[in-house]
Amino acid sequence: MNKSNNVQKKKYASSYIYAVIVAVLVIACAVTIALVNKGPSKSNVANIGGENIPVAAKPSYVLPMNGAQVMKDYSGKELQYNDTLKQWEIHKAIDFQAGEDKNVYAISNGTISNIYTNYLEGTVIEISHGNGLLSVYKSLDKEVQVSIGDSVSAGQVIGVVAESMAQELNSGNHLHFEMLQDGKKIDPNNYLSLGEK
Ligand SMILES: [Zn+2]
DSSP, X not given: OHHHHHHHHHHHHHHXXXXXXXXXXXXXXXXXXXXXXXXXXXXXXXXXTXXXXXXXXXXXXXXXXXXXXXXXXXXXXXXXXXXXXXXXEEEOSXXXXXXXXXXXXXXXXXXXXXXXXXXXTEEEEXXXXXXXXXXXXXEEOSOOSOOTTOEEOTTOEEEEBBSOOGGGGGGOSEEEEEEEETTEEEOGGGTOOOOOO
């Protein structure tokens, strides 16, 4: 009789422990959901143009050149004069005129998805940043510092600028910088903070 009572007690005790464990798990889940829904804390907010923008979830972007001047800005529709080809054209890219620092930097973390050289574009490096976002660096010296498949981090030197891009030869040592989303050229100004131009 005693023995069976003990078994009953043990059964009761173990089901009680399970109930406590389940309760703790439920509370832990609730707390986690509450924290996630709360979003980024104040310290992860950047004040950009008077607006508080959460930066925790977004990858950061740096400029592809250091101390460079924007010599030709992005234009999706407006024609700009190409001094080399002597023609007006749209320019879905930003051209950076190199200052003393001729290094070209990865604008964000990613993987080198392509490197090639041709007459019109010079040496070109493409970086895939995931989710269909590409950054493309043209008019580089053919001695690049990365290989296809390499992982790169924001601000890492990938090569140096040159005058290798025949269709913009008269622009001298410069970087022709493009960004693409799902294969379509987009305005890099949406990612880079260039300040005054
Ligand atoms: Zn250009």
